[in-house]
Amino acid sequence: MVDAFFQWLPTTWLGQLLGLEPTPTLYFFSIVLMILAVVLPLLIAVAFTVYFDRKIWAAVQLRRGPNVVGPFGLLQSFADGLKLFLKETIIPAGANKVIFLMAPMITFTLALISWAVIPFDEGMAIADLNVGILYILAISSLGVYGIIMSGWASNSRYAFLGALRSAAQMVSYEVSIGFVLVCVLISAGSLNLSDIVDRQAGGAIYWNIWPFFPIFVIFFISALAETNRPPFDLPEAEAELVAGYQVEYSSMAFALFFLGEYANILLMSAVMAILFFGGWHAPLPFLEFIPGFIWLFIKIAFGFWLFAMVKAFVPRYRYDQLMRLGWKVFLPLSLFFVVFYSAIFVYGGFLPTNG
Amino acid sequence: MDLALTDIVFYVFAATTLASGMLVISARNPVHSVLWLILAFFSAAGLFVLLGAEFLAMLLVVVYVGAVAVLFLFVVMMLDINFTELRQGMMQHMPLGVLIGLILLIELATLAFTWNFGDDVAKNAASPGPIDASVTNTEALGVLLYTDYIFIFQTAGLILLVAMIGAIVLTHRERPGVRRQNIGKQVRRRPEDAFELVDVETGEGVTLPTKKG
Numbered sequence: 001m002v003d004a005f006f007q008w009l010p011t012t013w014l015g016q017l018l019g020l021e022p023t024p025t026l027y028f029f030s031i032v033l034m035i036l037a038v039v040l041p042l043l044i045a046v047a048f049t050v051y052f053d054r055k056i057w058a059a060v061q062l063r064r065g066p067n068v069v070g071p072f073g074l075l076q077s078f079a080d081g082l083k084l085f086l087k088e089t090i091i092p093a094g095a096n097k098v099i100f101l102m103a104p105m106i107t108f109t110l111a112l113i114s115w116a117v118i119p120f121d122e123g124m125a126i127a128d129l130n131v132g133i134l135y136i137l138a139i140s141s142l143g144v145y146g147i148i149m150s151g152w153a154s155n156s157r158y159a160f161l162g163a164l165r166s167a168a169q170m171v172s173y174e175v176s177i178g179f180v181l182v183c184v185l186i187s188a189g190s191l192n193l194s195d196i197v198d199r200q201a202g203g204a205i206y207w208n209i210w211p212f213f214p215i216f217v218i219f220f221i222s223a224l225a226e227t228n229r230p231p232f233d234l235p236e237a238e239a240e241l242v243a244g245y246q247v248e249y250s251s252m253a254f255a256l257f258f259l260g261e262y263a264n265i266l267l268m269s270a271v272m273a274i275l276f277f278g279g280w281h282a283p284l285p286f287l288e289f290i291p292g293f294i295w296l297f298i299k300i301a302f303g304f305w306l307f308a309m310v311k312a313f314v315p316r317y318r319y320d321q322l323m324r325l326g327w328k329v330f331l332p333l334s335l336f337f338v339v340f341y342s343a344i345f346v347y348g349g350f351l352p353t354n355g
Numbered sequence: 356m357d358l359a360l361t362d363i364v365f366y367v368f369a370a371t372t373l374a375s376g377m378l379v380i381s382a383r384n385p386v387h388s389v390l391w392l393i394l395a396f397f398s399a400a401g402l403f404v405l406l407g408a409e410f411l412a413m414l415l416v417v418v419y420v421g422a423v424a425v426l427f428l429f430v431v432m433m434l435d436i437n438f439t440e441l442r443q444g445m446m447q448h449m450p451l452g453v454l455i456g457l458i459l460l461i462e463l464a465t466l467a468f469t470w471n472f473g474d475d476v477a478k479n480a481a482s483p484g485p486i487d488a489s490v491t492n493t494e495a496l497g498v499l500l501y502t503d504y505i506f507i508f509q510t511a512g513l514i515l516l517v518a519m520i521g522a523i524v525l526t527h528r529e530r531p532g533v534r535r536q537n538i539g540k541q542v543r544r545r546p547e548d549a550f551e552l553v554d555v556e557t558g559e560g561v562t563l564p565t566k567k568g
Contacts (some may be wrong), residue, residue, distance in 0.1 A: 130493065138417045141417055141420065145393070171425055
């Protein structure tokens with residue numbers, strides 16, 4: 001995406017007007033522009049995601065949800081953001097200041113940089129890495145640091161307990177996510193996200209969701225745990241830990257956690273769309289004329305809808321049940337499915353030839 | 356320009372790795388030490404990316420930063436250490452530590468200067484084999500690990516498994532009287548097992564049946 005833009009920009013009327021040459025400086029600026037082109041829509045999407053989350057939750061419980069600010073309450077998130085922006089940032093006296101302030105920044109940054117490898121359409125990724133899926137796994141495993149640092153630096157019992165819970169939870173469920181990814185990788189023969197999407201071209205019947213339905217279920221539930229969403233939101237369980245690791249945070253520091261959390265949820269929905277729902281491909285071949293990023297957007301919205309519905313339906317797990325599910329149910333199950341699918345691919349002759 | 360940029364990035368990563376490595380041992384707070392260690396791992400991963408070994412870089416982040424260091428941090432955060440007390444004996448042990456370090460340094464230096472490489476090493480280093488650009492390094496590593504080095508690779512895995520089982524066996528203890536949730540038992544439980552309806556005559560009371568398990 002960056003290269004194409006870099007080649008294309010000097011040929012436009014704007015490029016000719018400014019007399020742009022394909023220099024390294026221009027390359028740098030095209031990278032920055034591409035990053036902004038992904039991050040700005042993402043942040044706006046996050047704002048609306050929060051709104052839809054609340055609306056869906058309200059609809060399930062027969063309430064109205066946010067409906068005052070703007071038409072249908074659409075501007076509620078922006079009003080909330082403004083409110084947080086205008087509040088005072090409070091740093092507790094006993095806190096470790098540097099780490100306390102770094103933690104929300106790390107959470108937010110990590111939630112954004114994973115989007116660098118998401119292909120929005122054919123060749124439309126900021127960085128089309130060979131190891132794209134490992135990159136996402138690596139960044140999401142880093143995500144735990146923002147939480148554990150915030151919990152420790154807050155110097156508060158509630159925050160610390162929340163952070164410890166979260167660290168254990170994310171490490172546990174990453175294992176089963178890793179095994180689920182292995183299954184999909186074997187079918188695609190590549191770690192590159194674009195290749196994985198390309199393997200699912202040609203309509204909905206070729207999507208990975210059909211052969212891989214059992215591991216899709218495992219992936220979805222693990223993604224809920226990985227993003228600390230209900231029913232696995234124990235790190236911030238308000239009834240027992242007030243708000244867990246966020247308890248000492250106010251103002252923009254809290255807003256960064258909040259935005260990072262929702263950006264992570266959207267990322268998980270995007271990964272789900274890419275791995276199981278054919279990424280940018282249309283469900284029916286004759287609908288391919290609609291641009292790929294719109295299909296991906298629809299699929300991400302569907303993934304988020306699932307996340308929101310689960311939040312509305314399911315009561316919170318107890319912590320020991322959560323650990324039991326992660327280690328005693330999902331780990332053996334996903335390990336079994338790795339062996340199962342590899343056996344099918346090897347002995348059924350379905351191994352992809354490109355890798 | 357391109358070369359210069361790579362050089363700058365290399366020196367930034369290398370300097371960060373070294374500096375954070377130093378800070379790991381000199382930081383006053385053990386939690387800070389672990390955080391510096393994580394930064395060192397992370398910049399080492401950056402160096403791997405510069406070398407074009409993106410698979411190793413990602414593995415370094417996933418395994419060391421994402422799992423090992425998290426558990427490290429976990430343990431260090433929960434330890435209740437008196438830092439000032441810990442530092443008191445520091446100067447006493449300093450000469451011994453310096454001596455051991457010096458001996459190690461001399462040994463390593465002796466080894467490094469007297470090491471004899473094989474005859475073909477210099478030749479191979481001078482003209483390395485052609486790099487096939489069509490093979491990603493994930494694939495190249497996989498092919499090598501699962502063909503030529505399969506036994507060594509599997510043995511390494513088994514050693515780790517044995518270590519893990521050993522650690523579990525050593526630390527596992529059966530505690531009597533711990534109440535655990537048995538989900539199967541909970542689901543099997545029916546209203547009939549849990550309670551019964553009894554018509555009680557006025558003024559007579561009931562004799563409760565003995566509990567069934």
